[in-house]
Amino acid sequence: MKVIGLMSGTSGDGVDAALVEIGRRKSHVHVEMVAFHPLPYPRSLQQRILSASVSGTVAELCHLNALLGEWFANAALGVIRAAKLHPKDIDLIGSHGQTVHHLPHGIKDSGVGAIRSTLQIAEPAVIAERTGITTIANFRPRDIAAGGQGAPLTPGVHALLFRHPRHARLIVNLGGISNVTYLPRGSGVEGLIAFDTGPANMVLDGLMARSTNGRMVMDREGRSAGRGKVDGRLLAKLLAHPYLSQAPPKSTGREAFGAKMLDELTVMQQAQQLTIEDLLATCSRWTAEAVGTARRWIHGGIDEVIVGGGGVRNRAVMRHLAEVFTPVPVSTFESHGWDSKALEAVAFAVLAYQTAMEQCGNVPSVTGASHPSVLGCIIPSGPGWVAMLRSLHGRK
Numbered sequence: 001m002k003v004i005g006l007m008s009g010t011s012g013d014g015v016d017a018a019l020v021e022i023g024r025r026k027s028h029v030h031v032e033m034v035a036f037h038p039l040p041y042p043r044s045l046q047q048r049i050l051s052a053s054v055s056g057t058v059a060e061l062c063h064l065n066a067l068l069g070e071w072f073a074n075a076a077l078g079v080i081r082a083a084k085l086h087p088k089d090i091d092l093i094g095s096h097g098q099t100v101h102h103l104p105h106g107i108k109d110s111g112v113g114a115i116r117s118t119l120q121i122a123e124p125a126v127i128a129e130r131t132g133i134t135t136i137a138n139f140r141p142r143d144i145a146a147g148g149q150g151a152p153l154t155p156g157v158h159a160l161l162f163r164h165p166r167h168a169r170l171i172v173n174l175g176g177i178s179n180v181t182y183l184p185r186g187s188g189v190e191g192l193i194a195f196d197t198g199p200a201n202m203v204l205d206g207l208m209a210r211s212t213n214g215r216m217v218m219d220r221e222g223r224s225a226g227r228g229k230v231d232g233r234l235l236a237k238l239l240a241h242p243y244l245s246q247a248p249p250k251s252t253g254r255e256a257f258g259a260k261m262l263d264e265l266t267v268m269q270q271a272q273q274l275t276i277e278d279l280l281a282t283c284s285r286w287t288a289e290a291v292g293t294a295r296r297w298i299h300g301g302i303d304e305v306i307v308g309g310g311g312v313r314n315r316a317v318m319r320h321l322a323e324v325f326t327p328v329p330v331s332t333f334e335s336h337g338w339d340s341k342a343l344e345a346v347a348f349a350v351l352a353y354q355t356a357m358e359q360c361g362n363v364p365s366v367t368g369a370s371h372p373s374v375l376g377c378i379i380p381s382g383p384g385w386v387a388m389l390r391s392l393h394g395r396k
């Protein structure tokens with residue numbers, strides 16, 4: 001089966017499209033990436049998404065939902081072209097969409113208690129219309145409705161792709177936020193632990209953008225951090241952030257580590273007279289130490305740490321990660337045959353496949369949901385889509 005996964009994470013840097021082939025060998029699901037097509041947003045669009053995520057008007061969100069639908073559709077068409085295929089060759093699209101708000105703890109509402117919610121946009125009807133491919137989207141709300149946090153959803157896929165009979169592995173994703181999946185030796189999803197560990201590129205990107213008036217949106221290769229010095233006092237303060245000591249299940253986002261955090265960091269930078277390089281160095285160390293906190297909740301040892309996400313390109317963060325985990329070896333997804341930037345998109349292709357196959361995609365011990373669920377909303381390609389689903393089942 002050929003499935004496209006579409007993902008734009010909390011960094012809001014662009015849509016990543018991965019075309020994968022998924023097949024079954026006996027009881028084992030085999031996943032292989034055929035093509036990858038990242039479609040970066042122009043800076044102006046990234047800025048609109050980030051500000052709409054904090055204070056967007058309903059009109060702006062309504063518009064962005066449709067506009068991002070076009071971007072996601074273009075990313076899907078782009079990866080099809082990159083694979084030299086035709087839309088009719090593709091069975092399914094799984095689209096994560098763009099998170100604009102994530103409130104996993106809920107807001108108390110009169111009479112009904114805390115209502116938890118999450119909102120991903122990039123209209124799937126537009127994706128299905130432009131591509132003619134059945135599109136599955138909105139994966140998170142079902143897990144939330146079942147009592148979970150709706151995140152993270154990639155751990156089940158990490159287990160599928162990275163579990164090892166003799167090595168206990170910690171899979172780390174350095175996106176806007178960092179998240180980890182612990183895979184004990186040899187197991188399926190039993191004993192799996194996964195959660196968001198805290199800030200990653202979101203803080204580093206934000207500091208770069210602010211200090212350069214938007215001229216630079218990331219600390220490329222970690223060069224600026226590499227010129228600075230980690231400030232022990234500030235680091236100690238940052239490590240006392242309550243999110244880091246909170247026990248899982250937990251997930252976080254721009255609400256905790258976005259603009260407000262940048263304001264606080266700027267105040268601390270001025271109080272301690274640090275250069276922007278020192279601040280970036282300290283926050284890069286903070287990112288690595290936050291990932292390291294995962295060990296508090298892991299019993300059974302880690303044999304290897306395998307890191308992916310756009311943040312693997314940041315040498316400062318990677319150097320700190322190696323120090324934090326020493327003597328455990330730290331490698332990247334590339335050394336295990338996967339593209340660091342593509343894996344989250346691959347995960348949403350696998351999640352769409354699972355939904356089409358009537359399999360549950362969430363791991364309740366990870367999200368806190370009361371039961372496993374078949375995730376997502378299905379936008380049919382058009383007439384004949386039921387026959388198409390039946391034929392997919394026939395190939396099971």
Ligand SMILES: Nc1ncnc2c1ncn2[C@@H]1O[C@H](COP(=O)(O)OP(=O)(O)O)[C@@H](O)[C@H]1O
Pocket residue numbers: 008009010011012013014174175176177201202204205218219220221222309310311313314315341344
């Ligand atoms: N060359 C690079 N050097 C440093 N950081 C990079 C580089 N390329 C990408 N990144 C970081 O990776 C982020 C995007 O990673 P990604 O995995 O797409 O995150 P998300 O899932 O949050 O969108 C960028 O915002 C940037 O911070």
Ligand SMILES: [Mg+2]
Pocket residue numbers: 007008009010011012013014016310
């Ligand atoms: Mg991204």
